[in-house]
Amino acid sequence: MSWESWREQNGAMATTRAFRIVVASHGDLARAMLDSAVMICGPVADAVAVDLQPEQSPEAYGQALRSAMGDDGRPVLILTDLLGGTPHNVASLICLESRGTVLSIVCVSGTNLGMLLEAATSMESLDADSIAGLEAAGRASIVDVMPRVDRSSV
Amino acid sequence: MPLKLVRVDDRLIHGQVVAVWLRAVGADRIVIVDDKTAQNEFLRDVLVLAAPQGTPVEVYGLTEGAARVAELASSPTSAFLLMRTPVTALRLRELGVQFDMLNVGGLGAGPGRRPLYKNISATDEELAAMRTLEEMGTKVELRIVADDHGVPFASVDKR
Numbered sequence: 470m471s472w473e474s475w476r477e478q479n480g481a482m483a484t485t486r487a488f489r490i491v492v493a494s495h496g497d498l499a500r501a502m503l504d505s506a507v508m509i510c511g512p513v514a515d516a517v518a519v520d521l522q523p524e525q526s527p528e529a530y531g532q533a534l535r536s537a538m539g540d541d542g543r544p545v546l547i548l549t550d551l552l553g554g555t556p557h558n559v560a561s562l563i564c565l566e567s568r569g570t571v572l573s574i575v576c577v578s579g580t581n582l583g584m585l586l587e588a589a590t591s592m593e594s595l596d597a598d599s600i601a602g603l604e605a606a607g608r609a610s611i612v613d614v615m616p617r618v619d620r621s622s623v
Numbered sequence: 624m625p626l627k628l629v630r631v632d633d634r635l636i637h638g639q640v641v642a643v644w645l646r647a648v649g650a651d652r653i654v655i656v657d658d659k660t661a662q663n664e665f666l667r668d669v670l671v672l673a674a675p676q677g678t679p680v681e682v683y684g685l686t687e688g689a690a691r692v693a694e695l696a697s698s699p700t701s702a703f704l705l706m707r708t709p710v711t712a713l714r715l716r717e718l719g720v721q722f723d724m725l726n727v728g729g730l731g732a733g734p735g736r737r738p739l740y741k742n743i744s745a746t747d748e749e750l751a752a753m754r755t756l757e758e759m760g761t762k763v764e765l766r767i768v769a770d771d772h773g774v775p776f777a778s779v780d781k782r
Contacts, residue, residue: 495638524742526731527634553673554638561672565665 490516494550513589531559544573552578583610629704629722632729636673647769650703652679656688689718713752740779
């Protein structure tokens with residue numbers, strides 16, 4: 470279906486984001502993370518979760534991922550749960566195969582909720598600066614609380 | 624050194640599964656034997672990236688793989704042999720590679736694949752290969768992660 474009709478159907482917020490988000494994980498993590506993001510920032514336009522089932526083969530998962538990525542030529546940001554895991558390996562393969570073609574696919578591993586929110590609300594494109602910002606957002610959300618508190622109250 | 628582990632996993636290197644097995648059997652490198660992977664440079668790149676840091680990954684087609692394993696038998700290096708299907712294991716044995724135990728850890732479901740145990744399914748060709756391997760003296764054991772107890776293939780093979 471077209472981007473416009475998808476948006477109509479899903480009542481999602483208008484967005485200037487120029488790419489689709491695909492969250493890829495073992496089990497229900499992707500679906501759950503997307504649900505949690507929606508809880509925080511409201512409906513997320515053009516975002517899909519692809520959960521790897523325990524008995525699913527990598528080939529079947531690859532088909533599911535490609536399906537989720539769509540075929541309308543829109544760039545895709547694939548956010549995977551774990552570097553080296555099957556969802557990431559399969560997504561990386563798709564990414565590598567698209568290198569040099571008109572398809573723009575970026576794959577980032579180790580996705581936490583902070584990164585997903587960053588991608589959903591604050592990224593407009595998949596250029597190098599935007600990806601660097603995404604990684605920074607992910608890292609910045611990892612904080613050992615007490616040392617931070619002690620330092621700031623000195 | 625003889626092979627530390629010979630494993631079938633259609634996801635090859637993924638997650639922490641391989642890291643745990645490597646530690647459990649004390650292997651220092653991974654040798655993948657799979658024609659399709661050997662011919663696809665992208666697949667090879669992905670697998671090298673997926674391996675635990677510092678663990679070398681070698682990828683071969685069937686014939687070169689058999690030769691490399693023979694070489695490794697007389698070297699001090701300890702290797703973990705990994706492939707996507709028991710059919711490759713049978714071919715390797717037919718090419719003279721020796722191993723007493725085949726660990727079957729991952730075989731996904733799909734059309735033409737019959738469920739065997741937990742999330743391990745197999746095609747008729749793979750079932751036949753596992754039976755032949757047993758006849759040749761290689762014990763086939765289903766064990767997904769190192770902490771699981773192994774289940775003998777013979778005990779789940781309902782003809």
